[in-house]
Amino acid sequence: xxxxxxxxxxxxxxxxxxxxxxxxxxxxxxxxxxxxxxxxxxxxxxxxxxxxxxxxxxxxxxxxxxxxxxxxxxxxxxxxxxxxxxxxxxxxxxxxxxxxxxxxxxxxxxxxxxxxxxxxxxxxxxxxxxxxxxxxxxxxxxxxxxxxxxxxxxxxxxxxxxxxxxxxxxxxxxxxxxxxxxxxxxxxxxxxxxxxxxxxxxxxxxxxxxxxxxxxxxxxxxxxxxxxxxxxxxxxxxxxxxxxxxxxxxxxxxxxxxxxxxxxxxxxxxxxxxxxxxxxxxxxxxxxxxxxxxxxxxxxx
Numbered sequence: 001x002x003x004x005x006x007x008x009x010x011x012x013x014x015x016x017x018x019x020x021x022x023x024x025x026x027x028x029x030x031x032x033x034x035x036x037x038x039x040x041x042x043x044x045x046x047x048x049x050x051x052x053x054x055x056x057x058x059x060x061x062x063x064x065x066x067x068x069x070x071x072x073x074x075x076x077x078x079x080x081x082x083x084x085x086x087x088x089x090x091x092x093x094x095x096x097x098x099x100x101x102x103x104x105x106x107x108x109x110x111x112x113x114x115x116x117x118x119x120x121x122x123x124x125x126x127x128x129x130x131x132x133x134x135x136x137x138x139x140x141x142x143x144x145x146x147x148x149x150x151x152x153x154x155x156x157x158x159x160x161x162x163x164x165x166x167x168x169x170x171x172x173x174x175x176x177x178x179x180x181x182x183x184x185x186x187x188x189x190x191x192x193x194x195x196x197x198x199x200x201x202x203x204x205x206x207x208x209x210x211x212x213x214x215x216x217x218x219x220x221x222x223x224x225x226x227x228x229x230x231x232x233x234x235x236x237x238x239x240x241x242x243x244x245x246x247x248x249x250x251x252x253x254x255x256x257x258x259x260x261x262x263x264x265x266x267x268x269x270x271x272x273x274x275x276x277x278x279x280x281x282x283x284x285x286x287x288x289x290x291x292x293x294x295x296x297x298x299x300x301x
Contacts, residue, residue: 011193025243030276032243033277034282036091040123083268089114092116096141118143118156118157132167155283159182173194173197176197183201184203202286224263225263232274
């Protein structure tokens with residue numbers, strides 16, 4: 001038993017799915033749906049991290065860099081126009097260096113009323129091996145840069161390339177951030193254990209992330225669209241008992257390609273017309289959970 005306890009990182013309590021207090025979304029909706037476009041900047045020849053290579057190919061990787069730069073030159077606009085057409089605001093996982101490299105992209109998202117949270121400075125610089133001062137500097141840089149570029153104060157975090165230290169979640173809470181997208185353990189928001197302050201996890205799916213769909217599972221555009229609809233249908237049905245969350249994580253250079261955008265648009269049209277979805281930003285989901293369900297989840301009262 002002692003060995004089991006030491007192996008558990010104690011990031012959150014274990015609470016079985018069917019034995020929790022009921023979550024009720026605004027308007028009695030059964031599922032909160034949020035879309036998370038990753039607006040990123042990848043460096044052509046990033047500094048080496050001893051724990052992980054930035055590119056699978058040798059540096060400088062012109063192929064990897066230019067493929068991803070399609071997001072900022074072309075496919076962001078294609079993706080964003082479809083989202084706006086069907087009433088889906090973005091909650092942006094932002095490489096904050098994009099504010100300097102391509103401010104036009106950030107300004108467009110801001111004009112559309114999208115929310116920003118941090119995805120680190122560059123998606124080619126990892127948290128692995130950083131000391132506390134370095135990690136604090138990334139958080140402080142993120143807060144400052146997004147505020148200067150958009151007028152918004154970031155409230156959430158998705159670690160750059162999903163890389164962490166053992167102190168990351170505690171630091172996020174210390175700096176007053178409200179939610180993390182870095183825990184993939186649930187289909188509902190959950191309290192996260194931190195040393196001070198408070199923090200919740202908001203579901204951010206790897207399973208229906210377009211990166212996994214197209215790069216890992218080798219799905220066709222139609223297969224990916226079908227997976228999104230099946231994800232939505234199941235979670236919306238379960239949400240009749242207690243409200244669920246569906247995140248659609250996107251990378252414009254993938255979903256915004258001409259041969260993929262059509263099936264994706266059909267997914268958004270389907271969800272918007274279904275009637276069971278609260279189409280929201282991540283911060284709105286966090287606010288509702290804090291206001292109506294957080295105390296009961298933490299204290300059972």
